[in-house]
Ligand code: NAI
């Protein structure tokens with residue numbers, strides 16, 4: 001950084017899940033907002049490690065480890081955890097216990113802002129023809145969705161009890177491109193993801209705000225009417241992928257993947273029987 005560079009809003013940010021699909025995107029994107037990005041995961045980090053990065057291996061289920069991990073950071077972008085439906089015991093450790101450890105670490109270190117990777121699977125049992133928003137009663141569609149609902153409840157509790165502000169991102173489907181017909185509605189481009197995380201870090205007075213992470217797709221199932229104060233204005237759309245995806249065989253009308261917002265997650269598992 002030269003002496004003429006504008007000051008960044010944060011000195012040090014913690015990014016969990018940094019070795020994952022979205023973590024790898026955010027390792028780069030967060031560089032714009034912090035002098036140092038502490039990139040953490042239980043899995044190995046893909047090289048190269050940037051000059052702005054500190055790599056720390058940590059299991060979110062390790063309370064003391066997470067407390068040490070969060071020392072000296074100004075805000076946390078919490079992307080780590082199991083990202084699909086699994087046996088409850090696996091979800092319990094990584095997502096439920098792990099997210100509790102993140103909030104306890106934030107409390108003990110006086111960290112005032114968390115960006116939490118929630119999921120559309122908190123409301124996955126709504127039909128695809130119903131418009132859902134942050135105040136719609138939740139309908140988690142699996143243990144994974146339940147763990148994200150619990151993470152959102154942690155965020156509400158830690159805001160009212162300790163003043164820690166959170167933006168919970170109910171991410172749709174964030175991949176380089178939508179993979180199936182359902183994702184024409186749920187897709188979040190990587191550029192829109194980076195913009196969303198930026199707004200979630202920088203918007204003021206967010207309390208606990210819930211926002212759906214979705215691009216400006218033609219057929220949306222989610223309204224962000226209660227998150228307008230974030231200033232999230234997605235620029236991309238799945239429309240350019242429509243023609244190719246419409247060549248895929250349509251799921252049968254009685255298949256939940258064709259009817260319910262959560263798609264295949266609504267019938268995944270049970271695992272571990
Ligand atoms: P991912 O599975 O690629 O990355 C998650 C990372 O968390 C992995 O690198 C994994 O090693 C790490 N992790 C798992 N258990 C851990 C533990 N016990 N301790 C420390 N690290 C652990 O998932 P992706 O796609 O990058 O998603 C990131 C976050 O966003 C996840 O929390 C996921 O639930 C959420 N999300 C992602 C969506 C998407 O479309 N990519 C949609 C909705 C939510």
Ligand code: 15L
Nearest residue numbers: 083084119120121172173186
């Ligand atoms: C999620 O929550 C998952 O993490 C991701 O892998 C996708 O499958 C996404 O939801 C989705 O609903 O498409």
